[in-house]
Amino acid sequence: xxxxxxxxxxxxxxxxxxxxxxxxxxxxxxxxxxxxxxxxxxxxxxxxxxxxxxxxxxxxxxxxxxxxxxxxxxxxxxxxxxxxxxxxxxxxxxxxxxxxxxxxxxxxxxxxxxxxxxxxxxxxxxxxxxxxxxxxxxxxxxxxxxxxxxxxxxxxxxxxxxxxxxxxxxxxxxxxxxxxxxxxxxxxxxxxxxxxxxxxxxxxxxxxxxxxxxxxxxxxxxxxxxxxxxxxxxxxxxxxxxxxxxxxxxxxxxxxxxxxxxxxxxxxxxxxxxxxxxxxxxxxxxxxxxxxxxxxxxxxxxxxxxxxxxxxxxxxxxxxxxxxxxxxxxxxxxxxxxxxxxxxxxxxxxxxxxxxxxxxxxxxxxxxxxxxxxxxxxxxxxxxxxxxxxxxxxxxxxxxxxxxxxxxxxxxxxxxxxxxxxxxxxxxxxxxxxxxxxxxxxxxxxxxxxxxxxxxxxxxxxxxxxxxxxxxxxxxxxxxxxxxxxxxxxxxxxxxxxxxxxxxxxxxxxxxxxxxxxxxxxxxxxxxxxxxxxxxxxxxxxxxxxxxxxxxxxxxxxxxxxxxxxxxxxxxxxxxxxxxxxxxxxxxxxxxxxxxxxxxxxxxxxxxxxxxxxxxxxxxxxxxxxxxxxxxxxxxxxxxxxxxxxxxxxxxxxxxxxxxxxxxxxxxxxxxxxxxxxxxxxxxxxxxxxxxxx
Numbered sequence: 001x002x003x004x005x006x007x008x009x010x011x012x013x014x015x016x017x018x019x020x021x022x023x024x025x026x027x028x029x030x031x032x033x034x035x036x037x038x039x040x041x042x043x044x045x046x047x048x049x050x051x052x053x054x055x056x057x058x059x060x061x062x063x064x065x066x067x068x069x070x071x072x073x074x075x076x077x078x079x080x081x082x083x084x085x086x087x088x089x090x091x092x093x094x095x096x097x098x099x100x101x102x103x104x105x106x107x108x109x110x111x112x113x114x115x116x117x118x119x120x121x122x123x124x125x126x127x128x129x130x131x132x133x134x135x136x137x138x139x140x141x142x143x144x145x146x147x148x149x150x151x152x153x154x155x156x157x158x159x160x161x162x163x164x165x166x167x168x169x170x171x172x173x174x175x176x177x178x179x180x181x182x183x184x185x186x187x188x189x190x191x192x193x194x195x196x197x198x199x200x201x202x203x204x205x206x207x208x209x210x211x212x213x214x215x216x217x218x219x220x221x222x223x224x225x226x227x228x229x230x231x232x233x234x235x236x237x238x239x240x241x242x243x244x245x246x247x248x249x250x251x252x253x254x255x256x257x258x259x260x261x262x263x264x265x266x267x268x269x270x271x272x273x274x275x276x277x278x279x280x281x282x283x284x285x286x287x288x289x290x291x292x293x294x295x296x297x298x299x300x301x302x303x304x305x306x307x308x309x310x311x312x313x314x315x316x317x318x319x320x321x322x323x324x325x326x327x328x329x330x331x332x333x334x335x336x337x338x339x340x341x342x343x344x345x346x347x348x349x350x351x352x353x354x355x356x357x358x359x360x361x362x363x364x365x366x367x368x369x370x371x372x373x374x375x376x377x378x379x380x381x382x383x384x385x386x387x388x389x390x391x392x393x394x395x396x397x398x399x400x401x402x403x404x405x406x407x408x409x410x411x412x413x414x415x416x417x418x419x420x421x422x423x424x425x426x427x428x429x430x431x432x433x434x435x436x437x438x439x440x441x442x443x444x445x446x447x448x449x450x451x452x453x454x455x456x457x458x459x460x461x462x463x464x465x466x467x468x469x470x471x472x473x474x475x476x477x478x479x480x481x482x483x484x485x486x487x488x489x490x491x492x493x494x495x496x497x498x499x500x501x502x503x504x505x506x507x508x509x510x511x512x513x514x515x516x517x518x519x520x521x522x523x524x525x526x527x528x529x530x531x532x533x534x535x536x537x538x539x540x541x542x543x544x545x546x547x548x549x550x551x552x553x554x555x556x557x558x559x560x561x562x563x564x565x566x567x568x569x570x571x572x573x574x575x576x577x578x579x580x581x582x583x584x585x586x587x588x589x590x591x592x593x594x595x596x597x598x599x600x601x602x603x604x605x606x607x608x609x610x611x612x613x614x615x616x617x618x619x620x621x622x623x624x625x626x627x628x629x630x631x632x633x634x635x636x637x638x639x640x641x642x643x644x645x646x647x648x649x650x651x652x653x654x655x656x657x658x659x660x661x662x663x664x665x666x667x668x669x670x671x672x673x674x675x676x677x678x679x680x681x682x683x684x685x686x687x688x689x690x691x692x693x694x
Contacts, residue, residue: 004146007194016071020064023224024185027060028178030231031096036165037235038104042625046104054100056231057181058093061123063224064185065092065130070220072193076137076200084133088126095122103162112166113159120158120184124151127192138200146195150188157184249618257602257611258307259314262328267336270326271388274340275381284340284381285348287355288395291333292373292403301370307608308365309372316358325351336392345380345412352376352410375402379413428484431464431477435493440464442497443660447631447653450645455669457509459653460498461660462490487516492528499536499543501663505670512544512574517551521558526565533569540570546597548576549587556590563591578619588626596623600634600654607639620647 008017034053041049066085096119103115127150131140157180164177254266262270274284291313298306310333317327317335326338337355339348355376362369377399385391394413402411434440444458464472481487495513502511519525533540545566552559563573574595575587588596598619605612616632623630632644635654644652 003143004190004194008190011073011193012068013071013073016067020067020071023067023228024060024064024182025178026228027056027064027224028181028185030228030235031057031060032161032165032177032181033235034231035100035104035162038100039166040625042627050097050100050104052231052234054097055093056227057096057100057119058089058122058126059224059227061096061126061185062089062092062130063220065127065189066220068189069130069134074136075198078134078136081133081135084129088130088133091129092122092126095119095125098122099158099162103166109166112162116159116162117155118158119161119181120154120156120188121151123158123184123188124154124192127188131192131196136198137202138198141197141199143195143197146191150191150195153187153191154184157181157187249615252611252615252618255611256314256329257605257609257615258310259317259329260611261314261317261335262326264328264330267326267328267330267338268388270328270338271391274338275388275391283344283383284338284391285378286380286391286395287337287339287348287352287376287378288392288399289335289355289359289374289376290331290399291359292375294333294372297370297372301365301368304608305365305368305370309363309370312363313359313372316361317355320351320354320358336395348378348380348412349410352378356409373409375399375409375411377402377411377413384413424480424483427477428480428486430466431481431486431490434464434466435490437467439466440490440493441662442494442501443662444666445653445660446658447651448657450641450650450652453657455657456651458666458669459660460511462494463660482516482518485518487518488522491516491519492532495529496532496536499532499538502542503536503538507670507672508539508542509670510542510544510572511538512546512572514546514576515551517548520547520551520562523558523562525562526569529566529571530569533571541572544572544574544595546574546576552587552591560591567592588622588628593628596628596630598630598632598649603632603634603640603644603654604636606643607637613643616644616649617647620649624648 031053034049034056037049038046038053065088099115099117099119099122101115102118103112105111105115161177161180161184164180254263254269255261256263271284271286291309294306294309297309310329313335314329317337321327321337324340326340328336328338330336337351339351356374359372359374362371364370377395377397379385379391379394379398381388381391385394394417397417398411398413401417402409405411441463443461443463445461446455447457447459448454449456462474462478464474464477466472478487481490491513498511498513502509515525522528529543529545532538533543547559547563566573572594573592574597575591575593576597577599578596596619598616602612602615602619606616607613620630629651630649631651631653632640632649633653635641635644635652636656638656640654641652641656
């Protein structure tokens, strides 16, 4: 230790050490930021970032060492051999590139530390080759203990650097990874120099220095500063481009592509923020309405006419809403307007009447005049509703009351309208009995390859055949099951039944079961899944669980822990309805998904609407950069398939290829012998949906 302190304090010029420290600090910070880009890119872009990070990193390592060496106060005449000095620069850059390449191989997680160790040992190799090119008038003697310590420190700190980048524990981990790189450079240099002893010998000749130490320091420092500035400029330009793309993508994900109004996700975000800042005496009013006779326009004139009507209504709403008001399209022909700040009953009614006046104005389309009407339901917060969900549901109830009340197109919510709630409770009781009487069954819908059009698997849809009402739509009973908590029992039944059926198939198609938010919040879910797999005999690799962002927003930490436990079982996890949540980008960065399913609402407009096409295209680019497969739902036209195939989406599903079928109708696919069936291999997917979209 005294020898190490003497080497630092007495044998090096402090101005050179300070200059080398600044170069080392700035270069290391830039290097780890550039390498973090390598981990998130592919193809030619990945190669470009790999070259830049390796070049800047290697140049930083060499420059730090060389400037410190220029400040080393040897006890005799010294000089530098050009060939070995340049070779040490090449070793520093090449070893950094090789190490970063190894550490960036996604399929081999264990190589992360190995790549970092290569970078660290490259630091040591650069140092000792550089020392070999350092000629002195004397003999150089080495302490093996210091040399070994320098090698261990270099490899260890290098491995720690890439580990912190690849497995960040906090959002500051990528920046903190610069510290191990700095330590690898500094410890290698000073331990190596402390292990070197120069014994003067006047008979030993050294090369004549062409330039002075000061001039060489200035030249090397200037070149390195230029390299750092070029690297930093490239990083900043890319970062700004990425931020602009993210901002654009967020705007697209929060707005309806057809009308350019806010979508349901943006509405939920707006209401959540508004209800938190309601002052005494003020209130929030929600106006909910859809378009009467809209279905007839679609049926008679086609979807192009319907789209024209929706666009016209969207433009009119955007002009009608004033400060403190917010308009959104939340469904096919469903709209919501939010009023804030002293939204009294008379104010809300006045706005509702203005909306009706605008909606009822005819829409000109292809020489024809198209007319629609509307009924508006109004609810208020906090005097009527206590939560956002209550606010929206009450406005919806009031809207349907307005539709059924003669002479009234505007209706305020009243508690007496809750008869519908009693009907829902009755249906919830019948649903529990129906599960006991085996009234629920599974239907199957094809999933196809966009290139070969072969069947890849099936989505399994939940159906309820009521003894007196016949088949009840999932959109009617699933929300009731979620609200009453019955979704826990129903979801487990779906999972158990689907696994039991799939275990008996000759073709080992995978199945994917939709997991409700309440199920994901249950800490027993991984244990339940494991128990069902054991009981049914289904291989874990054949099971895929689908979740939506609503299932993870409430408690990110719990959801991430549950997903990791499920993946530890060998189960795959997919994000369903991608694009409908406003936090999708951060969610994909935080959660280890194995698949993305693009929501059908975006697929429907990819041919006719630029914003829908942009959302789907951006999703596919993002998924490709993250190595996540994509399946597009709601494919109903050949133009949809053509667009998705061109953009690189390999799996599709929709009415174009077939409607849901009962179990007996898919016998030829699931029990055909060998590969002649045309069904997919283990990578195929069948999904069990229990949500309203099913």
